[in-house]
Amino acid sequence: MTRFPSTPDLDLLFRPRSVAVAGASTNVDSPGHDYLEAIKRQGFSGPIYPINPKADTVAGLRAYPSLREVPGQVDLVISCVPAPAVPELVEHCGEKGVRFLHLFTGRFSETGDAEAARLEQAIARRAAELGVRILGPNGMGLYHPAGGLSFRPDLPTDRGGVAFLSQSGNNAVEVITRGNARGLAFGKVVNYGNGLDITPGELLRYLADDPETTVIGGYVEGVPDGRGFYEGLRAAAARKPVIIHKAGRTRAGARSAASHTAALAGQAELWSTVLRQAGAIEARNQDQLLDLMVGAALLRPPAGRRIAIVGGGGGRSVQSADAAEENGFEVVPLPHAVRERVRERAPMLADWVGNPVDQSILAGSGLSSNGLLELMLEGDHYDLAIANVGEDWFFGRPDAADRLKHACGRLAAIAAASTKPVAVVLGPTETRNRDHRALVDEVRDDFVARGIAVFPSVERAAFALGRLVQAAERRRA
């Protein structure tokens, strides 16, 4: 199955001209209904054919008793039929000249049952003979807003250049939902499940050359084709940032991965080495994956490691310095030139203020941490910045909402105008005060709408930035 078709071959998978759903269902709580709703809501522009022998219409669309009865050409078939019905469906796909069959259908090799694994292999062989490429089985398939494709009706409709490959379906949904809330606009997302025919390696090769794709994320438990995966990874990482979350690193995780997607998961150290050698950035959990994708998609790569840090009180300053230095940054002391600029505007601060800038000593001085951030970003003293919003400080003051919005608006303007990357830290909204929660959510949404990279803690911001600097240095070397 290790084939590498020239890259345009998969274009039609992501932009089919027509889609049929085999096993389409009138039950609104079933995948056979969800796919139809999902594709309709994404505004799929071609014909959609529900296949259902017992219904005239499904989800408001005219249904057909069999794939063979569908009047026009079908590029992509999504299968929700049970496993034993798949061989017949493959035959129909062959007769109909279908190019891609996505098997949402599961209960194959991932169950650990030998008979189910044999059926899976038989399907692979027959589909290859008929020229039908298979995505899956046991995967949710395709989410590609620009192509009108989605695997769940409630997913966002924004279009962008962030691609994501995921062995796990629920993980794909989590990453899309959470990533979108943090400003990631997705392009091609594939939950390839058992990876029987179309492998993550082949998908990576395709995405490497895909002009729509600017950043690639991946979640793998194991890979069906190790060499192909490595080569795909290397090809992609040479052209754009590639971030991989490898799960199933431990004995227990590998055992669980085996029953999840029939993948043989390997050891942690081996995988870290392979990823590094291929030029990919490794994430150890979903939070890191998201932070790295946000950083890669929304921030320019910094030119160096000299970091300016502002905002938050004294405690946050100390914690920020720790986080920055532990992730490889140089917390360069405030240079003389900046100090003299401070002296002009707030003389009593000039010999006290440092980097990180402790917001609590600025009160009443005439200089805010935004003001200091602007001074520090001017000239060539720093390569990048982290700005802590320090929202808890505002909540202790009168007119908290107005002050917080004003400060964040100015920070967003500074970050957007700077040629250097500026990461914003705005904490998770952990408070019992519902007004404060709503306010922080509103402010975060505003940053995100303006394309600013927001992180929930300074440690997570510093980690992501540190890895991205490392990757940029490796690419330059």
Add this chain to the structure above:
Amino acid sequence: MTRFPSTPDLDLLFRPRSVAVAGASTNVDSPGHDYLEAIKRQGFSGPIYPINPKADTVAGLRAYPSLREVPGQVDLVISCVPAPAVPELVEHCGEKGVRFLHLFTGRFSETGDAEAARLEQAIARRAAELGVRILGPNGMGLYHPAGGLSFRPDLPTDRGGVAFLSQSGNNAVEVITRGNARGLAFGKVVNYGNGLDITPGELLRYLADDPETTVIGGYVEGVPDGRGFYEGLRAAAARKPVIIHKAGRTRAGARSAASHTAALAGQAELWSTVLRQAGAIEARNQDQLLDLMVGAALLRPPAGRRIAIVGGGGGRSVQSADAAEENGFEVVPLPHAVRERVRERAPMLADWVGNPVDQSILAGSGLSSNGLLELMLEGDHYDLAIANVGEDWFFGRPDAADRLKHACGRLAAIAAASTKPVAVVLGPTETRNRDHRALVDEVRDDFVARGIAVFPSVERAAFALGRLVQAAERRRA
């Protein structure tokens, strides 16, 4: 200054019978107003005396031109006067027989100015001569809801047994706010600032014996009195869980810490060793600190390391297994006895389902992950459990709100009824769908109101549980 008074000496600090605020201000955006509001809102039961030579009333309370004019006895004075005015205030405290002077007043040694440092030392000597104990300077002081004390008007009024010592004021506010949202009810919280007289070591000795205190958290950058701190730590950790976040670990962090609270911060490894030898649990950042405090306060210590994990789809199962094993747990395969119970109710799952329990294979089987959690907690197969809510799965289904609330209600009941600790994982509400955000917030608040420990990721839950198991094993050894 290394004195260890017998522990009852500090009782009056936390439960003063009367409080005066020197530097009380009619400006609602000033600390001299905040302290009065904060104490009033916490329902302080004794007299509160604003000291202000120019106003008749401050914050609705009768003001006095000088501490000497106050009619009754004053146990605690909170100072918001500028540094140069403190020596006179100390004299007044002596005359008036004041027991504790909390210096919110800053701009002493933390500025790096030699003259300011000399003034600080002179104040310490004179106060000692007069028998006035000093808290601070450069610290927000006391938050103790049961004693009617608080340093900010907007902090929660719940009373509980979680003590917290913090060198940083903004860090104390963040930990109180975030901790409270996660179910921590605080007892004695102290932001001791420069720790000139009352040191964290003395406070730890006091909290070790304090019957109100069940769990102790701490945030330190450096300590004014190393040996006293170590001894306090050891005394406290022998009696209750003590979690310490040491910041200023790096060169940059230490430099920043020095200007923040005049503390000499040391090296990371040395501190880790000292904390471990003293029996404390180390947190490396605020998230870890909160997770460990939540675990210590809301969960029983597990009897062993055999962990049951349920909920979420296949991807989450694999990630959960990784997180558990990487934090020292044994992800024990589903025992025969449980498998046979599954066979009775869902025969086709019996040979497929494992630990972690993949929620996505349960659909339509008649068994939910809650059902499996109950079966796994029965008998002696497991010592503790992590339950992933897997909220994203619900959002893809009809009646998501009802189903999610029902499942979480049942999970809360199982966790509350079990003699084994059950940690719940409910993700951060990262979605652009505001209804979903509100729903997750509501469900989380319900868990918290029922005393359940909720973590925002399975990695954070596993980390906290792993460290707490380790600490429990050390205490038993």
